[in-house]
Structure formats: C-alpha cells, structure tokens
Amino acid sequence: MAPLTADRIRHGVVFRLKHPSGSDGERDFLDALRALAAIPGVEEFELAREVSPKNEFAFALTMEFADRAAYEAYNSHPDHTGFVEGRWVPEVEDFLEIDAAAL
Amino acid sequence: MAPLTADRIRHGVVFRLKHPSGSDGERDFLDALRALAAIPGVEEFELAREVSPKNEFAFALTMEFADRAAYEAYNSHPDHTGFVEGRWVPEVEDFLEIDAAAL
Numbered sequence: 001m002a003p004l005t006a007d008r009i010r011h012g013v014v015f016r017l018k019h020p021s022g023s024d025g026e027r028d029f030l031d032a033l034r035a036l037a038a039i040p041g042v043e044e045f046e047l048a049r050e051v052s053p054k055n056e057f058a059f060a061l062t063m064e065f066a067d068r069a070a071y072e073a074y075n076s077h078p079d080h081t082g083f084v085e086g087r088w089v090p091e092v093e094d095f096l097e098i099d100a101a102a103l
Numbered sequence: 104m105a106p107l108t109a110d111r112i113r114h115g116v117v118f119r120l121k122h123p124s125g126s127d128g129e130r131d132f133l134d135a136l137r138a139l140a141a142i143p144g145v146e147e148f149e150l151a152r153e154v155s156p157k158n159e160f161a162f163a164l165t166m167e168f169a170d171r172a173a174y175e176a177y178n179s180h181p182d183h184t185g186f187v188e189g190r191w192v193p194e195v196e197d198f199l200e201i202d203a204a205a206l
Contacts, residue, residue, distance in 0.1 A: 002105075003127060003149055004149070008152070011155075014201050020158065025149055026179065030206075046106055046107070047206055048107055048203035048204060048205060048206055049203065049204050049205070049206050050202065050203060051112065051202045051204045052114075052200045052201055052202035054199070055169060055199060055200065055201060057201070059131070059206075060203040061203060062203075096157070096158060096199075097155045097157040098117050098160070098163060098201070099153065099154045099155035099156060100151035100152065100153060100154065100157055100163040100165075101151060101154045102151060102152070103133075103150055103151055103152050103153050103162075
C-alpha cells in the first residue's frame with residue numbers, strides 16, 4: 001500500500017448487506033459497486049472482505065483520490081449519486097465511512 | 104495501495120485519544136505507536152489522519168501481514184501486548200478494528 005502523500009485522500013467504507021451471504025443479490029450488488037471504479041479520479045479501487053471479529057461489517061471498499069477536488073468530483077458524479085440512491089440506500093444494512101490523509 | 108493477494112491481511116484501527124489534539128501527550132503516544140512497525144511480520148505500516156466528518160475518529164493506523172500466522176505472531180508479541188496494556192488501554196478514548204482480506 002503506497003503511503004499517502006501530500007493531498008491524497010484514501011476513502012474507505014466498511015459495510016454489510018441486507019442480502020444473504022453468497023446470494024445472487026449480494027453478487028449483483030458487488031458487481032454494480034465495482035462499476036464505480038470507472039468514475040474519473042478514482043484510483044486504487046479495491047473491494048475486500050472484512051475479516052475482523054471485532055465488528056459486524058462484511059466488506060471493505062477503498063479507493064484513493066489525488067486531492068480533495070477529485071474526491072468531491074467523485075461524490076457529485078451522477079454515476080455515484082445514482083448508485084447511492086438506487087442501490088446503496090436500499091441494499092446496505094449498515095456502513096461506516098473512514099477517510100485517511102497524510103498525518 | 105497494492106491489492107490484497109491470497110493470504111494477506113490488512114489490519115486497520117481507527118481511533119481517537121484522550122489527549123488534546125496537538126498536545127505533548129498526543130505526540131508521545133503516536134511516537135510510541137510508530138515503534139510497533141519494528142515488530143517482525145509487520146509490513147506497510149502507516150499512521151494517517153482520519154478526515155471523514157462521518158465519524159468521530161482522529162487517526163487511522165494500517166499495516167499488512169503476509170498471512171494469518173504472521174498477524175497472530177504480531178498480536179502475541181510482547182512489544183505489542185505491552186503497548187496495548189501500558190499505552191493503548193489508558194490513552195485511547197475510542198477505537199474500531201477493521202481487517203481486510205482478498206474477496
């Protein structure tokens with residue numbers, strides 16, 4: 001994992017779905033989520049399993065942006081806002097956003 | 104950030120301290136925390152600021168391990184357990200552990 005330099009922001013979200021583990025619904029949601037990687041400015045897109053027994057989340061999504069402006073462009077991009085309204089809100093049970101920047 | 108392959112585990116902790124921001128106590132704690140990077144098996148050690156307004160945490164620590172065995176060796180290493188008992192428990196206000204592995 002390349003260290004965060006200067007203005008870079010690593011955006012992270014841990015989440016769990018309403019869909020049962022291994023279901024078609026889960027698979028379809030994750031496929032739709034992966035499409036966000038194509039939004040301009042998104043770097044180092046990674047979808048992983050969350051494996052700590054210390055929390056209830058099932059997945060960990062991370063991506064990086066060159067700076068705050070790139071992050072905000074992503075946040076307001078219609079593909080992102082459309083995904084949030086159409087898929088995230090109805091299909092995600094719980095989530096937490098965690099963003100990191102150079103100390 | 105290199106993608107997680109096979110058995111790798113990325114261990115993360117977001118936290119905030121009892122020490123005021125910018126204080127000597129905060130500085131001393133973070134210096135002691137950085138010493139954990141020397142424990143055998145620890146890779147890609149990174150201490151960052153947590154910058155999302157969506158949570159109350161102030162710092163984000165991440166490190167990677169080649170596999171579960173390396174992670175468990177770290178967890179039980181006396182430098183780690185000593186740090187947890189002597190520094191983490193008394194000086195951390197709140198924290199959340201998040202571990203990621205390949206999907």
